[in-house]
Amino acid sequence: MGRGKIEIKRIENTTNRQVTYSKRRNGIIKKASEITVLCDAKVSLVIITNTGKLHAYHSPTTSVEDILEEYHRISSNRLWDAKHENLSNEIERNKKENDNMHIELRHLKGEDIATLPFTELRQLEDALEHGITSVRDKEMEIYEKLQKNVRRLEEERKELTYVLHCQHKQEVMEGDMGEIEGGVCINPQDRDYRYQIPPFGLSMQPNFHDRM
Structure with missing residues (x-):
């Protein structure tokens, strides 16, 4: 007696539905x-469950993108609208620009320049010289700002030294007056009141010529 015909309809039981899906998915793949x-055919298979899980298969000798491109070519049906097409072109353009920038960076490092023609080597040399000039200008700008800060600190040191010196003189005079009133007079020069603040100093001068 043969098997009865199975009615094709949605399986209501969740467990049975999951088991049937797993079996039939494996079978179709x-x-x-x-x-x-x-048959030496190009096959691309995509299965998405109702819970959003993705299972896919494509022929080992090709890719999903290649199959879609071939589908576009053969059927003349476009799966992407103009907006997505422009976005794809923009991504491709950015990728090429990024590759070119990596090549230029290697050239600036002195890598892969053996095959460059003379004109490109001259352009590379000009770019490097311009870069060196810009770096030196920036170094000088930072050095001048640093020197300006040093001069400002030196002025502040002198002002503070003067203030401390005045305070010291006043303390000595007040001490002498107290000693005279007590009947004892000591020469202020015999006292060891010294206020000394080490000067701020910076002895540095960038030598740009040594880098040539």
């Missing part, structure tokens, strides 16, 4: 693999 090998 197996069939896709077999037709790829037996």
